[in-house]
Amino acid sequence: MQNIRTVATFNQEEFFINKYEDAFNNDFKSRMFKIQTQALGKAIANSFLYFIHVTAFSYRASLVENGEMIFDQVFRVFIVINFASMSVGRSTSAMPDYNLAKAAARRILALRDQKSTIDPYDDNGSKLNNARGNIKFHDINFAYPTRAKRLVLNKFNLTCLEGQTTALVGSSGCGKSTTISLLLHFYDPKNGRILLDGQDIQTLNVNWLRSLIGYIRQEPILFDRTIAENIVYGINDRQVSFEEIQKAAKQANAHDEIILFPKDYNTHSGGVEDTQLGGGQKQRITTTRALLRKPKILLLDEATSALDNKSKGIVQNAIDKVRAGRTCLTIAHRLTTIQNSGNITVVEHGSVREQGRHEEVLRKKGFYYRLHQATVEVS
Ligand SMILES: Nc1ncnc2c1ncn2[C@@H]1O[C@H](COP(=O)(O)OP(=O)(O)OP(=O)(O)O)[C@@H](O)[C@H]1O
Numbered sequence: 001m002q003n004i005r006t007v008a009t010f011n012q013e014e015f016f017i018n019k020y021e022d023a024f025n026n027d028f029k030s031r032m033f034k035i036q037t038q039a040l041g042k043a044i045a046n047s048f049l050y051f052i053h054v055t056a057f058s059y060r061a062s063l064v065e066n067g068e069m070i071f072d073q074v075f076r077v078f079i080v081i082n083f084a085s086m087s088v089g090r091s092t093s094a095m096p097d098y099n100l101a102k103a104a105a106r107r108i109l110a111l112r113d114q115k116s117t118i119d120p121y122d123d124n125g126s127k128l129n130n131a132r133g134n135i136k137f138h139d140i141n142f143a144y145p146t147r148a149k150r151l152v153l154n155k156f157n158l159t160c161l162e163g164q165t166t167a168l169v170g171s172s173g174c175g176k177s178t179t180i181s182l183l184l185h186f187y188d189p190k191n192g193r194i195l196l197d198g199q200d201i202q203t204l205n206v207n208w209l210r211s212l213i214g215y216i217r218q219e220p221i222l223f224d225r226t227i228a229e230n231i232v233y234g235i236n237d238r239q240v241s242f243e244e245i246q247k248a249a250k251q252a253n254a255h256d257e258i259i260l261f262p263k264d265y266n267t268h269s270g271g272v273e274d275t276q277l278g279g280g281q282k283q284r285i286t287t288t289r290a291l292l293r294k295p296k297i298l299l300l301d302e303a304t305s306a307l308d309n310k311s312k313g314i315v316q317n318a319i320d321k322v323r324a325g326r327t328c329l330t331i332a333h334r335l336t337t338i339q340n341s342g343n344i345t346v347v348e349h350g351s352v353r354e355q356g357r358h359e360e361v362l363r364k365k366g367f368y369y370r371l372h373q374a375t376v377e378v379s
Pocket residue numbers: 144145146147152170171172173174175176177178179
């Protein structure tokens with residue numbers, strides 16, 4: 001349903017209706033079978049009860065007749081047997097649910113007991129006074145846990161200086177976004193160290209480290225709440241006034257459009273059915289969010305590459321304001337946005353191949369040069 005417009009554009013409604021019906025019918029059949037088996041189980045359990053009644057009464061009737069038992073004893077025994085057999089019947093009919101619940105609980109409990117080596121709730125780890133934002137990746141080797149044998153970063157070295165923008169370029173899959181995940185401490189490297197102001201980030205408090213970082217991705221993520229709530233999302237240590245929200249939105253070129261919505265800052269955004277906001281507008285809201293956090297370090301992962309040219313310019317302008325004076329690690333496919341970066345680094349197969357300012361890297365006549373030539377030709 002979320003992709004209904006794309007589905008309609010490609011005339012694929014019938015295909016998806018058939019797919020839905022197939023899925024529904026298969027599910028229906030398997031559920032019918034389950035319900036029938038359960039019903040049979042219940043029927044057997046209930047008939048077991050009546051079978052006991054019939055046998056017990058006929059036997060006891062003969063005992064009373066022969067004078068071997070009196071009437072009130074017969075009823076006492078009847079009640080005991082009745083309740084006992086009812087309990088047995090009920091518990092057997094719950095057996096399928098019991099087994100399902102046991103299997104589900106086992107999975108949930110295993111998940112609960114799984115300890116992450118990187119725990120954001122862990123209060124341990126140091127917090128630096130006046131972090132400056134100097135970052136150093138030193139001889140990093142890294143492979144994702146699910147593909148432990150494939151090194152994504154291989155002897156990766158990079159220095160991002162305080163207040164400077166470092167741009168990563170390279171072909172798809174060379175490991176650029178992985179550096180961001182490592183810096184956010186979502187993973188630990190296999191070898192090597194990542195240093196913030198000279199201190200290994202593995203020794204830092206995870207929550208504190210992440211609170212220093214603003215992160216803008218290609219796909220702007222908004223939550224199912226109002227624009228204002230989306231802007232202050234993640235700021236947990238202080239109250240943010242409405243004036244502050246507005247000021248940041250103005251800086252991020254978002255304010256003028258937000259006030260055009262019927263409920264301006266109280267307009268609902270985010271949810272699956274949200275179609276009010278365009279990509280550029282969403283990206284400016286996430287940029288406002290990053291701005292309000294006042295991050296020491298800003299991470300940009302192709303933040304403007306999904307936008308049209310007009311939005312691109314406005315969002316880039318907003319991002320440039322957030323970038324000023326902050327350590328910024330940016331990943332970009334378009335060279336125009338990174339030519340002024342203090343450091344341009346070309347990554348190839350998880351290692352740094354070329355590095356320097358725009359003219360320096362161009363002179364190497366390698367990957368960056370070829371990419372630049374291609375961009376010039378297209379322009
Ligand atoms: N969570 C993951 N688990 C396993 N492998 C992954 C995971 N994320 C990325 N990879 C793999 O790691 C390699 C590097 O991915 P990464 O996203 O860092 O590349 P990239 O240079 O940012 O690419 P792109 O420009 O296409 O975004 C790729 O081969 C990718 O398939």
